Amino acid sequence: MAGTGDGMRRALLVTVWILAAAPGLAADLHVASDGDDAADGTRDRPVASLQRAVLLARAIRGREPRRSEPLVIELGPGRHELRSTLVLGPDDSGTAESPLVIRGAAGGRPGGSGGRGIKDWAVESDGAGERWTAPLPDVVAGGG
Numbered sequence: 678m679a680g681t682g683d684g685m686r687r688a689l690l691v692t693v694w695i696l697a698a699a700p701g702l703a704a705d706l707h708v709a710s711d712g713d714d715a716a717d718g719t720r721d722r723p724v725a726s727l728q729r730a731v732l733l734a735r736a737i738r739g740r741e742p743r744r745s746e747p748l749v750i751e752l753g754p755g756r757h758e759l760r761s762t763l764v765l766g767p768d769d770s771g772t773a774e775s776p777l778v779i780r781g782a783a784g785g786r787p788g789g790s791g792g793r794g795i796k797d798w799a800v801e802s803d804g805a806g807e808r809w810t811a812p813l814p815d816v817v818a819g820g821g
Contacts, residue, residue, distance in 0.1 A: 710755030
């Protein structure tokens with residue numbers, strides 16, 4: 678299998694280049710825990726979800742098929758809840774010249790969660806004892 682090692686070395690070098698270059702790259706799209714998915718993803722109008730940022734990144738790729746620099750999604754500090762599965766396909770990877778980079782903002786501490794915070798806990802008593810309950814309107818509505 679001649680050449681297999683060379684291909685792996687090149688892939689590793691590209692990956693290392695991306696990781697080394699990512700901190701200095703300007704972000705194309707911004708995600709903030711208090712953002713709005715109806716926003717355009719700029720620094721002043723960040724989106725709320727990584728899912729929305731990926732959709733916007735796909736639109737940028739469609740408008741700029743010959744893009745020659747990385748496409749960067751930057752996550753601001755705070756907890757970023759994934760309301761649904763984040764699905765990335767081969768096209769989302771971009772190209773060697775223009776990979777998709779998802780990174781945390783400099784100095785920030787973004788965190789991702791596939792779960793959701795549950796609020797409004799209450800103790801209920803019945804004949805068998807006490808139990809903790811919380812309303813889950815998304816589940817009741819079929820969304821969760």
